[in-house]
Amino acid sequence: xxxxxxxxxxxxxxxxxxxxxxxxxxxxxxxxxxxxxxxxxxxxxxxxxxxxxxxxxxxxxxxxxxxxxxxxxxxxxxxxxxxxxxxxxxxxxxxxxxxxxxxxxxxxxxxxx
Amino acid sequence: xxxxxxxxxxxxxxxxxxxxxxxxxxxxxxxxxxxxxxxxxxxxxxxxxxxxxxxxxxxxxxxxxxxxxxxxxxxxxxxxxxxxxxxxxxxxxxxxxxxxxxxxxxxxxxx
Numbered sequence: 001x002x003x004x005x006x007x008x009x010x011x012x013x014x015x016x017x018x019x020x021x022x023x024x025x026x027x028x029x030x031x032x033x034x035x036x037x038x039x040x041x042x043x044x045x046x047x048x049x050x051x052x053x054x055x056x057x058x059x060x061x062x063x064x065x066x067x068x069x070x071x072x073x074x075x076x077x078x079x080x081x082x083x084x085x086x087x088x089x090x091x092x093x094x095x096x097x098x099x100x101x102x103x104x105x106x107x108x109x110x111x112x113x
Numbered sequence: 114x115x116x117x118x119x120x121x122x123x124x125x126x127x128x129x130x131x132x133x134x135x136x137x138x139x140x141x142x143x144x145x146x147x148x149x150x151x152x153x154x155x156x157x158x159x160x161x162x163x164x165x166x167x168x169x170x171x172x173x174x175x176x177x178x179x180x181x182x183x184x185x186x187x188x189x190x191x192x193x194x195x196x197x198x199x200x201x202x203x204x205x206x207x208x209x210x211x212x213x214x215x216x217x218x219x220x221x222x223x224x
Contacts, residue, residue, distance in 0.1 A: 036215075043119075043203055044215040089156065093213075100146065100169050101205070101213060103156040 002027045004090050006104035013080055013111050021075040021107045023064075023090035031092040033057075033066055033073040034101070038087045047075075047088070080111045115140065117206050117216035125222045131192040134219045138185050138206030144168075145187040146213065147179060150201040159202075162187055191221075199223045 007022040025031065032051045036044040048057030053068035064075045073090060090104040118137040126132050138145050146169075147159040158171040162181035179189040185206075191198055199222050205213040 034212075043117075043217040044205075046212055046214065049212060100158050100161060100171075101148075101156075102158075105155050 002031070002092060002094060002102040004092055004102055004104035006088075006090050006107050008105075008107070009087075010108040010110055013109070015082055015111055015113055016079045017111075019075070019077040019080045019084075019109065021088055021090075021109070023073045023075065023104060025071050025073065025090075025092050027071075027092055027094055029094040031094050033064070034091045034093075035062070035064055035073070035075050036089040036091060036103075038089065038106070040086075044089065080109070082111045082113060085109055085111045117204055117214050119202075119204050119216035119219050121219060122217065123220045123222075125224060126194050128194055128196060128223055130194050131190060132194060132221060133188050133190045134202055134204075134221070136187045136189075136204030136206075136216060138187070138204075139208075139214055142206035142208050142214075143185055144207040144209075145181055145185060146205045146207070147187070147189050148203045148205065149173075150203060150218070151199075156203075159189065194223045196223050 003026045005024050034049045035047040037047045038044050048059045050057040050066035056065045062077045064073050087106045087108045089106045091101045120135045144163045146161040150156050161169040165181045176192045181187045201218045203218045205215045207213045
């Protein structure tokens with residue numbers, strides 16, 4: 001089956017620090033990969049995506065590269081801000097199946113001044 | 114363009130009652146999926162509808178059901194509510210595998 005494994009949180013960083021949140025996956029088929037962010041009391045917002053190997057998704061300073069050889073899709077940001085504090089979810093969907101996202105457990109990020 | 118709209122935002126129900134949640138997808142999106150989010154189980158897929166047909170179903174009991182109307186709006190129903198059904202219920206609409214846009218969710222509390 002399909003599964004996503006994320007690093008455990010919470011992750012606490014000082015403002016302007018470098019961020020990495022690890023994500024690895026297992027998929028039967030060829031997946032598309034996503035990072036979603038959830039702010040307190042809100043739904044999920046798509047942060048970035050990649051649909052094929054070696055693609056790099058990027059948005060708002062966040063980046064992630066689809067690595068098929070290591071089945072990974074790690075999220076990075078060079079300089080975090082307090083406003084980046086949220087829960088980040090890695091997810092996949094497999095082409096050819098009905099629309100269904102498989103999520104990781106989420107990683108809470110807290111950025112302090 | 115308008116996003117995914119879920120109503121109501123908050124709901125409090127008593128054990129044994131039933132509840133209906135509504136989701137209006139982005140205009141032109143024909144796929145609507147539902148997810149349950151709880152602290153213990155995380156985000157779990159409930160079901161997906163496409164052109165009024167259930168296309169995929171997660172591992173939930175039959176108390177959880179849904180439907181989709183001809184205008185792509187979707188409802189999900191939970192009958193005989195249990196305390197463990199307390200959760201944030203999220204709806205997502207999609208035009209394909211490139212992306213899923215989520216609504217703000219309905220927070221259901223069962224007392």
